[in-house]
Amino acid sequence: MPDPARDQADEQADEQADEPERDRADGLDRDRADGRGGGQDPTAALQKVLATLAYLLTRSRAHERHVAEAGVTAARSDLWLLMALEDSGGVSRVGDLAAQLLVEPPHVTRQIGQLESQDLVERTPDELDRRARKVAITPHGRATLERLNRISQANFRDALAGFDDADIAATVAVLNHLVAYAREKHAHEDRQRGRGA
Helix, strand or coil: CCCHHHHHHHHHHHHHHHHHHHHHHHHHHHHHHHCCCCCCCHHHHHHHHHHHHHHHHCCHHHHHHHHHHHCCCCCHHHHHHHHHHHHCCCEEEHHHHHHHHCCCHHHHHHHHHHHHHCCCEEEEEECCEEEEEEEEECHHHHHHHHHHHHHHHHHHHHHCCCCCHHHHHHHHHHHHHHHHHHHHHHHHHHHHCCCCC
């Protein structure tokens, strides 16, 4: 004769016996998603994660939300140019900026005109070559970039809560290596095509 109470107790015992196995399987799934195990190539996992992250971080809505939080109206490409200029010490030649951004100089020249109209950059004389002009970030441009960086860093701190500094530093080292590799590969391709030799 069936005993519902005993059947329920047996089912609970079976579920409890299965929990360690389920936990191991869940951990394995997480490890696979992280690229830490389960037979997935860590390099392939990193490539997939970076592609997904690049997509998510460069979507128009994400950019609009980010700049709105900072009270800025600059386009995404404008911000890249401002960051490149800031990384160059605040002043740079157009050709050097183009090389840093991996684009052609005329593209940067047009963009500088747009940024100049917003008082984010200004053209300055080149002391070494009177025919040439340099581009300098303005105080307004620097303040704009600082606001954006504060918002961005706050978002990253939220996203990385729970990771220690060593994990983050290791990630930065890997990503910096990939950036240097990509830049060198681009420069090599340009040299092969007879540009930038």
